[in-house]
Amino acid sequence: MIVQMLVKGVVFRFGDELPPDAKLLLEDFRLAVNNAIRVGLQAKVTSRNALTKLAYKDLRHAHPKIYAQHLASAFEVAGSVLKNHRRRLRAGSANRIPHIRRLFMKTENQAYKLDRVKGVADLPIRADCHVELSLVLSDYHRRYLDNDSYSLGSLTLFPDRVIIAFRRNAPRPYDPESVISLDINERSLDGVLAKNDDVVPVKAEFSEVAIIQQRHHDRRKRLQKKKAHDRRTSKGLCRREGSRDHHRVEYRLHRVANAVLSFAESRKSAVVLEDLKGIKPRWNKEMNRRLSLWPRRKLHQIIEYKAQWRGIPVIKVDPRYSSRTCPICGSIQNSRMGAEFKCECGWHLDRHINASLNLLHTAISKGMAGGLRFNPGAFQHDVVMTLYEPAMAARSEPNGTSCIGAVA
Numbered sequence: 001m002i003v004q005m006l007v008k009g010v011v012f013r014f015g016d017e018l019p020p021d022a023k024l025l026l027e028d029f030r031l032a033v034n035n036a037i038r039v040g041l042q043a044k045v046t047s048r049n050a051l052t053k054l055a056y057k058d059l060r061h062a063h064p065k066i067y068a069q070h071l072a073s074a075f076e077v078a079g080s081v082l083k084n085h086r087r088r089l090r091a092g093s094a095n096r097i098p099h100i101r102r103l104f105m106k107t108e109n110q111a112y113k114l115d116r117v118k119g120v121a122d123l124p125i126r127a128d129c130h131v132e133l134s135l136v137l138s139d140y141h142r143r144y145l146d147n148d149s150y151s152l153g154s155l156t157l158f159p160d161r162v163i164i165a166f167r168r169n170a171p172r173p174y175d176p177e178s179v180i181s182l183d184i185n186e187r188s189l190d191g192v193l194a195k196n197d198d199v200v201p202v203k204a205e206f207s208e209v210a211i212i213q214q215r216h217h218d219r220r221k222r223l224q225k226k227k228a229h230d231r232r233t234s235k236g237l238c239r240r241e242g243s244r245d246h247h248r249v250e251y252r253l254h255r256v257a258n259a260v261l262s263f264a265e266s267r268k269s270a271v272v273l274e275d276l277k278g279i280k281p282r283w284n285k286e287m288n289r290r291l292s293l294w295p296r297r298k299l300h301q302i303i304e305y306k307a308q309w310r311g312i313p314v315i316k317v318d319p320r321y322s323s324r325t326c327p328i329c330g331s332i333q334n335s336r337m338g339a340e341f342k343c344e345c346g347w348h349l350d351r352h353i354n355a356s357l358n359l360l361h362t363a364i365s366k367g368m369a370g371g372l373r374f375n376p377g378a379f380q381h382d383v384v385m386t387l388y389e390p391a392m393a394a395r396s397e398p399n400g401t402s403c404i405g406a407v408a
């Protein structure tokens with residue numbers, strides 16, 4: 001079995017101002033990246049090695065003082081910028097020559113030291129010059145610093161903060177004693193918790209997400225109309241609105257995912273989700289459609305990612321026909337129905353919960369859920385367990401983390 005390496009980017013603020021030497025380093029790094037990008041564009045190469053061969057001497061000359069490892073890292077950043085540019089060129093959406101505007105620098109774990117007790121990062125600038133950054137620590141940060149099972153990954157420095165990557169092997173998922181199967185739609189996750197012959201409906205409602213998205217969509221249209229004469233202003237305004245709403249949505253999706261996973265953990269459940277890979281947005285419908293698919297994919301991603309960290313097994317199944325199949329007699333209905341699924345055999349159930357029963361059925365019949373069984377006839381219509389509801393988003397501050405994702 002391949003053990004997954006999980007990476008988590010933890011954001012730290014500084015206790016003091018960023019030292020002037022470090023500011024210079026940020027500027028040097030940006031310059032080096034942009035120079036490397038220019039060389040790469042001229043020579044039409046994107047790999048870090050090719051860039052290094054072509055440009056190392058010149059760059060070394062232009063930036064005589066910069067620490068060699070930082071220069072190597074600048075090549076790496078330039079390489080990924082160039083790769084993205086090439087991808088956009090192929091897709092026909094590249095509209096400018098790439099360069100980095102933002103001040104930042106990235107370095108691998110060989111090039112910096114971190115005192116995990118005191119919370120001091122030691123960053124070399126040049127051969128004879130280091131800066132020490134004392135980081136502001138909270139309980140949240142301590143969890144990562146104090147735990148030996150986390151090793152250190154890259155460090156990314158910005159003028160006002162630093163992101164340190166903590167790495168850990170994924171824990172082995174537990175053997176499930178029950179299954180939660182969830183069908184996702186624009187406003188909620190609906191599904192069932194199944195344990196042997198008990199099948200109980202569960203629900204995690206996040207209708208605020210759809211509301212935020214709709215409001216964002218309307219406001220964006222209004223802004224575009226209002227500032228139609230000034231494209232640049234309109235673009236800037238839209239972008240600002242966009243990122244604010246984006247954060248609001250992501251914050252809620254994280255809360256939903258945490259609630260679902262804590263529930264799953266408390267019952268030692270495996271989580272069954274539909275595999276959204278093949279699902280494409282329907283372009284012929286309104287723009288709304290396009291907007292609404294993103295949060296669903298994102299929520300699935302967040303659940304999967306967090307589940308890996310917590311050792312909760314996730315099973316993804318092909319959702320084909322799941323919304324049109326009768327879990328009792330197996331017949332497939334032709335058309336999409338209203339809010340309720342109805343079958344000739346007399347079975348009827350909320351459309352989304354019905355779909356989740358079918359997902360669960362697929363997972364179990366394919367043996368993906370260990371030896372667990374399940375009996376759709378034992379479904380209890382009268383009780384719904386609420387895993388999450390909008391009131392639970394009542395504002396507590398997000399903790400300033402960001403997901404870097406998992407690497408195999």
Ligand SMILES: [Zn+2]
Pocket residue numbers: 326327328329330331343344345346347
């Ligand atoms: Zn039926």
